[in-house]
Amino acid sequence: MEHKRLRQPIVCVLGHVDHGKTTLLDQIRGTFVARSEAGGITQKIGATDIDDLHIERVAKDLLKGNKIKIPGLLFIDTPGHVAFSNMRARGGALADIAILVVDISEGLMPQTIESINILKKFKTPFVIVANKIDLVDLYQDTKSKSFLETIKKQRDEYVENLDTKLYNLVSELYSNGFSADRYDRVSDFSRVIAIVPVSAKSGLGVPDLLMVLSGLAQKYLESDIKFDDKDGRGTVIEVKKEASLGTTLDTVLFQGRIRKGDTVAVNTAEGPRATRVKAIFINSGKRTVKLIERQNVSAAAGVRVLISDKMDVIPGTPMIVVEDDPSEAFETILSESTPNIQLDTAGVTVKADALGSLEAICYELQQKSIKIRSATIGDISRKDVVSVSTLNDQMDRIIVGFNVGIFPDAKDTPMYSDIGILSDNVIYSLVQNTEKWLSDRKREMEEMRKASMSVPSRLTIMPEYIFRTTKPVIVGVTIHSGRIKVGDNLLKLDGRYGGTVKSIREGDISKRFSDAGSEVAIAIDGVTLNRQISAGETLYTDINEEVVRSLRERNMDSETMATLDEIISIKRKQNMFWGTKA
Numbered sequence: 001m002e003h004k005r006l007r008q009p010i011v012c013v014l015g016h017v018d019h020g021k022t023t024l025l026d027q028i029r030g031t032f033v034a035r036s037e038a039g040g041i042t043q044k045i046g047a048t049d050i051d052d053l054h055i056e057r058v059a060k061d062l063l064k065g066n067k068i069k070i071p072g073l074l075f076i077d078t079p080g081h082v083a084f085s086n087m088r089a090r091g092g093a094l095a096d097i098a099i100l101v102v103d104i105s106e107g108l109m110p111q112t113i114e115s116i117n118i119l120k121k122f123k124t125p126f127v128i129v130a131n132k133i134d135l136v137d138l139y140q141d142t143k144s145k146s147f148l149e150t151i152k153k154q155r156d157e158y159v160e161n162l163d164t165k166l167y168n169l170v171s172e173l174y175s176n177g178f179s180a181d182r183y184d185r186v187s188d189f190s191r192v193i194a195i196v197p198v199s200a201k202s203g204l205g206v207p208d209l210l211m212v213l214s215g216l217a218q219k220y221l222e223s224d225i226k227f228d229d230k231d232g233r234g235t236v237i238e239v240k241k242e243a244s245l246g247t248t249l250d251t252v253l254f255q256g257r258i259r260k261g262d263t264v265a266v267n268t269a270e271g272p273r274a275t276r277v278k279a280i281f282i283n284s285g286k287r288t289v290k291l292i293e294r295q296n297v298s299a300a301a302g303v304r305v306l307i308s309d310k311m312d313v314i315p316g317t318p319m320i321v322v323e324d325d326p327s328e329a330f331e332t333i334l335s336e337s338t339p340n341i342q343l344d345t346a347g348v349t350v351k352a353d354a355l356g357s358l359e360a361i362c363y364e365l366q367q368k369s370i371k372i373r374s375a376t377i378g379d380i381s382r383k384d385v386v387s388v389s390t391l392n393d394q395m396d397r398i399i400v401g402f403n404v405g406i407f408p409d410a411k412d413t414p415m416y417s418d419i420g421i422l423s424d425n426v427i428y429s430l431v432q433n434t435e436k437w438l439s440d441r442k443r444e445m446e447e448m449r450k451a452s453m454s455v456p457s458r459l460t461i462m463p464e465y466i467f468r469t470t471k472p473v474i475v476g477v478t479i480h481s482g483r484i485k486v487g488d489n490l491l492k493l494d495g496r497y498g499g500t501v502k503s504i505r506e507g508d509i510s511k512r513f514s515d516a517g518s519e520v521a522i523a524i525d526g527v528t529l530n531r532q533i534s535a536g537e538t539l540y541t542d543i544n545e546e547v548v549r550s551l552r553e554r555n556m557d558s559e560t561m562a563t564l565d566e567i568i569s570i571k572r573k574q575n576m577f578w579g580t581k582a
Helices: 023-034 052-058 079-088 110-122 147-152 158-173 207-219 329-337 357-369 382-389 414-418 427-452 545-553 557-571
Strands: 010-015 042-046 049-051 071-077 096-102 126-130 180-181 194-199 232-240 247-253 255-260 261-266 271-281 290-295 296-300 300-305 318-322 350-351 374-379 399-403 420-424 460-468 475-482 483-485 490-493 497-506 509-513 512-517 519-525 538-541
Touching: 010 023, 010 420, 023 049, 023 096, 023 126, 049 052, 049 300, 049 329, 052 071, 071 207, 071 300, 096 110, 096 207, 110 357, 126 158, 126 232, 147 194, 158 180, 158 194, 194 207, 207 300, 207 374, 255 271, 255 318, 255 420, 261 300, 261 329, 271 296, 271 329, 296 300, 318 329, 318 350, 350 357, 350 382, 350 490, 357 374, 357 399, 382 414, 399 427, 420 427, 427 519, 460 519, 475 557, 483 497, 497 512, 538 557
Parallel strands: 010 071, 010 096, 096 126, 126 194, 180 194, 350 374, 350 399, 399 420
Antiparallel strands: 042 049, 042 271, 049 071, 232 247, 232 318, 247 300, 255 296, 261 271, 261 318, 271 290, 271 300, 460 475, 460 538, 475 519, 483 512, 490 497, 490 538, 497 509, 497 519
16 A cells, blocks of 8 residues: 555744634544544644545545555644644644635735744745635635635625735735635645645535645655654653643654664753653543553654653653664754854843743744844743843843743842843734834833934024023024033034023923924023024034044934034134044
8 A cells, every 4th residue: 555655744833913723623623533433533632633535535536546644644733834834843843735715705814924934934835824714704604625626616796805805815826925825726736835725614625625735745855754763753742740640742653663662862941861661551542531641652653652750841842762872863963953043142031831842933034034042942030130230231120021920039139121022922023022022112212322422413592582591591592403501512613612501491391302304492500691692593502522423323313413514614714624533
């Protein structure tokens, strides 16, 4: 038999929130669980295993007598691009093929784009499920589960409406670098992404989807899904500590076999370690989820492995069956557990719950040109808070946490309120919040810098607003450029001292500073009107050479920079080299 040498392709489901990922998985499960034939479906831990005979029965009208060469399909039950990126094998993606679920009326949304980026990164083949086609105007229920049969019985107006939405989706995918079309219109699946129209709610299109997945797997993935009857390799998806059992590892086995009593190498918070398999469980495969114990399991499969030792095993890392010396397996685990993240000397600090999600959030942050200083797995600790709070650059004093908690002693740290801590379990909103925090912090720092530094500014005393002529002079001024603040010394066009700004008022409001475009009343100390300064006179803020250096490194608006040049010209009337060393 062909499939004695092939294993089930591993299928992962991705897509935007509420576009139907879970409903689709439930429909796939329900379609087969509802059938009473023994051995047809086995719902294993973290996965749904559908065999070839049931695919042939459900899609018989589409297959037209053709036999399925693969032993079935293993659907990962935890949908989402983060789960996908946590499922790693041989340093790449564990999934052999992916399903990208898209609401046909909404098109590509933020999480859809994230999923596409992750698929590009791992170079994982995928099909598009265009979901909710039953909600397109003028749809008529035909009770058929086959999309191709259903579309033949629809009114022309519905077909036209559906095609319009499909063409919009095709256009959006093209903008993201993919050629795509409805699956029955594709002649070369190696170049064009197949779109399968589906109603996850009713199960319409599920036979078409299973046929397409099986066909693509056996035509293009045969070399990737050969069954290798050697020591087992898997990826730990979830770690559970159960009082009645001990530490269990929900694992997707993608290579070889695993047996009760085997020694396995895993990665822990303390580094790679070896432990013994005390028991292996799978689900019973019946409607009621009941664990049953097995002596051994072959790939591909979802299994729950009970280990003999209490360990803090890291999700998203390998599990390798070892015969004798585990050192080679340890090296492999370290190699495959090292985050593939480009770090900088400055940037944000990232924490995540697992290796794959750490890479996923870092990838999205770097797509937005956000630098990353540190990226580690685990909850936010006191050490993290203290470390980040002492960084020199305030822009780096931020911790971005994905799907992690915060230790109580971290919250009790005095520096906790001095840094930014952002936490979320949705990547796109976490990235948006990080961008906003950095933008706000940059603006705050700019405000603080302006408030503490004399900004090159030009102002004119308005002759019609002379309130006091001495001790101090109080006049109305128009600010043409820059920003004046309390404490600024003023400079005349001839380079002489023009007084010191003692206070600024706008109406009844006292201000610390005022920006270009404002008309305010200011009190000027150290001069007398009509002696040192005059009504209608133009004055400048007196700046030092440090300000020149700072502004050359980080330009302000063009009006302020033009005023800087005017002030430099005034200063050089007395010192021809003023500002040249800045």
